[in-house]
Amino acid sequence: MDEAAGSGGFHSERRGVEQALVDQCSSTAYSLAKSTFAAAKSLGISIVGVDGGFANVINVGGVRIAITSDGIGTKAEVAERVGKYDTLGFDLVAMVADDLVAVGAEPFALSNVIDADRLDVAVVEAMMRGLASAASASGLVVTGGEIAALGRRVGGHGLGAHVNWCATALGLIPEGREAISGQSVRAGDVVVALQNEGLRSNGLTLARSILETAFGTSWHEAPNAGRAWGERLLTPSVVYAPAVCELLRSGVPIHGVAHVTGGGIPANLGRILVGRGVGAVLDGLFPPDAWVAELARLGSVSPFEAYGQWNMGNGMLLVLPGCDADRAVSALASARVASRVAGNIVQGGEIAVDARAWGMGVVRYRVE
Amino acid sequence: MDEAAGSGGFHSERRGVEQALVDQCSSTAYSLAKSTFAAAKSLGISIVGVDGGFANVINVGGVRIAITSDGIGTKAEVAERVGKYDTLGFDLVAMVADDLVAVGAEPFALSNVIDADRLDVAVVEAMMRGLASAASASGLVVTGGEIAALGRRVGGHGLGAHVNWCATALGLIPEGREAISGQSVRAGDVVVALQNEGLRSNGLTLARSILETAFGTSWHEAPNAGRAWGERLLTPSVVYAPAVCELLRSGVPIHGVAHVTGGGIPANLGRILVGRGVGAVLDGLFPPDAWVAELARLGSVSPFEAYGQWNMGNGMLLVLPGCDADRAVSALASARVASRVAGNIVQGGEIAVDARAWGMGVVRYRVE
Numbered sequence: 001m002d003e004a005a006g007s008g009g010f011h012s013e014r015r016g017v018e019q020a021l022v023d024q025c026s027s028t029a030y031s032l033a034k035s036t037f038a039a040a041k042s043l044g045i046s047i048v049g050v051d052g053g054f055a056n057v058i059n060v061g062g063v064r065i066a067i068t069s070d071g072i073g074t075k076a077e078v079a080e081r082v083g084k085y086d087t088l089g090f091d092l093v094a095m096v097a098d099d100l101v102a103v104g105a106e107p108f109a110l111s112n113v114i115d116a117d118r119l120d121v122a123v124v125e126a127m128m129r130g131l132a133s134a135a136s137a138s139g140l141v142v143t144g145g146e147i148a149a150l151g152r153r154v155g156g157h158g159l160g161a162h163v164n165w166c167a168t169a170l171g172l173i174p175e176g177r178e179a180i181s182g183q184s185v186r187a188g189d190v191v192v193a194l195q196n197e198g199l200r201s202n203g204l205t206l207a208r209s210i211l212e213t214a215f216g217t218s219w220h221e222a223p224n225a226g227r228a229w230g231e232r233l234l235t236p237s238v239v240y241a242p243a244v245c246e247l248l249r250s251g252v253p254i255h256g257v258a259h260v261t262g263g264g265i266p267a268n269l270g271r272i273l274v275g276r277g278v279g280a281v282l283d284g285l286f287p288p289d290a291w292v293a294e295l296a297r298l299g300s301v302s303p304f305e306a307y308g309q310w311n312m313g314n315g316m317l318l319v320l321p322g323c324d325a326d327r328a329v330s331a332l333a334s335a336r337v338a339s340r341v342a343g344n345i346v347q348g349g350e351i352a353v354d355a356r357a358w359g360m361g362v363v364r365y366r367v368e
Numbered sequence: 369m370d371e372a373a374g375s376g377g378f379h380s381e382r383r384g385v386e387q388a389l390v391d392q393c394s395s396t397a398y399s400l401a402k403s404t405f406a407a408a409k410s411l412g413i414s415i416v417g418v419d420g421g422f423a424n425v426i427n428v429g430g431v432r433i434a435i436t437s438d439g440i441g442t443k444a445e446v447a448e449r450v451g452k453y454d455t456l457g458f459d460l461v462a463m464v465a466d467d468l469v470a471v472g473a474e475p476f477a478l479s480n481v482i483d484a485d486r487l488d489v490a491v492v493e494a495m496m497r498g499l500a501s502a503a504s505a506s507g508l509v510v511t512g513g514e515i516a517a518l519g520r521r522v523g524g525h526g527l528g529a530h531v532n533w534c535a536t537a538l539g540l541i542p543e544g545r546e547a548i549s550g551q552s553v554r555a556g557d558v559v560v561a562l563q564n565e566g567l568r569s570n571g572l573t574l575a576r577s578i579l580e581t582a583f584g585t586s587w588h589e590a591p592n593a594g595r596a597w598g599e600r601l602l603t604p605s606v607v608y609a610p611a612v613c614e615l616l617r618s619g620v621p622i623h624g625v626a627h628v629t630g631g632g633i634p635a636n637l638g639r640i641l642v643g644r645g646v647g648a649v650l651d652g653l654f655p656p657d658a659w660v661a662e663l664a665r666l667g668s669v670s671p672f673e674a675y676g677q678w679n680m681g682n683g684m685l686l687v688l689p690g691c692d693a694d695r696a697v698s699a700l701a702s703a704r705v706a707s708r709v710a711g712n713i714v715q716g717g718e719i720a721v722d723a724r725a726w727g728m729g730v731v732r733y734r735v736e
Contacts, residue, residue, distance in 0.1 A: 032496040033510040056511040108408040128400040142401040143424040168536030
């Protein structure tokens with residue numbers, strides 16, 4: 001439901017209504033999905049997954065496999081505008097692999113579906129080349145997939161071929177490792193933020209809408225500090241999974257992982273805090289990219305709304321015991337991911353984002 | 369690539385070009401996917417899958433898991449026209465579960481992605497209700513999925529919400545069972561056909577195009593023998609997997625399985641025969657539904673083209689030793705799937721479909 005969260009134009013009132021719709025669709029879908037959970041018992045298969053988790057976990061004959069699906073949403077339109085399709089694979093791998101590692105699973109396989117209005121070999125080649133690079137670099141096998149030519153059921157920008165792209169990925173929870181659910185998160189834990197450049201694959205609808213209002217229909221060509229806005233928005237996602245897998249293997253106890261996707265920090269950190277009587281004070285986050293801050297300014301997006309839509313420079317949050325924080329930060333650095341202690345878990349039911357250092361004040365959310 | 373195969377209007381010349389494009393996109397995508405096959409070795413994971421198989425098989429710590437992705441293609445438009453969304457789940461489950469059983473795997477889990485232009489709770493509810501029914505009846509757990517609101521990137525018929533729908537499913541190859549690849553298919557084997565009503569989720573683009581030419585833009589309301597054409601095309605798919613799983617468990621040796629999807633009998637039976645120096649004589653197939661035959665007549669679709677686009681009443685073909693044929697047919701009957709001996713595997717490189725009994729002559733294809 002990531003893109004859905006950002007599909008509303010600027011008016012927070014309208015977005016409130018849309019968020020309610022998103023939530024209603026999600027919960028309807030999930031409660032019907034849950035009605036199937038007894039189905040596979042005859043094969044000795046059971047669902048271990050937790051409600052609200054970033055991925056579900058299935059026990060298949062003693063092997064625990066995590067599974068998740070996601071897509072790149074409307075980021076495909078940015079690729080169509082810029083005419084560059086070979087970075088989208090990094091977004092697709094990041095969306096699914098980082099949801100898997102958020103439950104403590106090591107991603108190992110991915111199957112993808114490309115929906116196109118019409119087939120264009122060069123576009124498919126560029127997409128799959130990027131996907132293969134991103135997957136190989138992250139330890140995933142691309143098992144295959146489906147390319148469907150759907151005619152006018154798929155649309156987009158310009159006269160070229162248009163594509164929607166999603167994937168389902170699998171991860172393995174190694175023997176002896178507990179799945180991460182946030183259950184062991186407690187007041188006093190620290191929050192380590194993993195740095196991110198760009199929007200990953202979330203909140204693109206809002207971003208595009210702002211830029212179109214500001215610069216007109218060819219907004220992607222408008223300049224921003226020496227680059228075009230199209231390029232900015234196309235910034236490929238970092239895949240955190242390999243670095244976090246190394247951390248998990250090193251034995252650092254990770255109590256909770258929030259992959260900061262649609263709904264930003266409050267929605268995704270909230271998922272692992274809710275119902276535990278805790279909140280967070282985040283006073284050491286990475287600042288947003290200059291161009292993301294500029295985007296918020298252009299669209300008169302309040303800090304409250306910005307942190308509720310975009311990752312704002314922090315693509316993943318790890319919750320772990322304070323005594324392990326330094327070890328975690330240096331292990332992540334060895335894996336070439338910049339991170340820092342960004343705050344603490346506290347008693348109560350509030351997430352406070354201290355963004356005063358970059359002029360956005362202190363933003364407060366209820367954990368829910 | 370199922371729908372792509374049917375996206376060409378009537379002219380076989382044009383469809384020839386499109387088929388070449390489909391093949392080029394598929395082989396480009398698959399060769400890039402294969403470049404990742406070494407990626408996951410560090411986890412003790414390896415790809416067992418065979419080129420051209422209906423699903424890939426991954427060995428995960430000794431557990432063999434088959435994986436496949438597919439979508440319902442443009443059948444969603446038929447649902448939009450008829451205003452009925454709760455049977456599409458049977459099509460979605462059939463597309464993926466029956467690809468899994470075609471490699472000898474028992475389907476156990478499915479994750480789905482709904483791309484919508486805008487969210488409509490009633491539509492999502494109907495889709496997921498159908499999916500949950502179909503999945504439970506077939507022994508699959510719906511682990512969850514993604515609902516993405518993609519605005520104008522998704523289109524369709526009429527003013528309601530439009531949806532594209534795909535899924536990835538997993539199957540287990542039980543210990544001691546060999547994956548089915550067609551490797552043991554030999555001349556002298558018999559072909560058992562499983563009866564099918566309707567088009568499943570393939571060749572819908574051609575069907576819609578014929579009906580629009582014949583009856584205009586509201587073709588779905590045009591009558592056909594007491595039903596509307598929209599209802600005919602919406603006929604839900606039979607899921608064969610549970611019946612075939614029972615057959616596999618009973619110990620009947622199945623040498624090859626062709627799930628008759630896009631490309632019809634020649635493309636899908638061809639997948640398991642190619643490179644083995646064998647062909648097939650199919651002189652006992654089920655006849656097509658009267659309305660599918662009428663569709664071919666309306667569109668001046670030749671028998672050669674019809675059997676290369678649609679399943680023509682035979683949704684799955686099993687290849688097995690002649691001495692096991694009766695046992696197979698009666699086991700399938702117990703599982704409430706009508707089947708019959710439909711022909712034999714022969715030396716050579718030709719698939720001959722004898723359709724004289726329903727006035728379509730003998731149609732011959734090269735195995736390729």
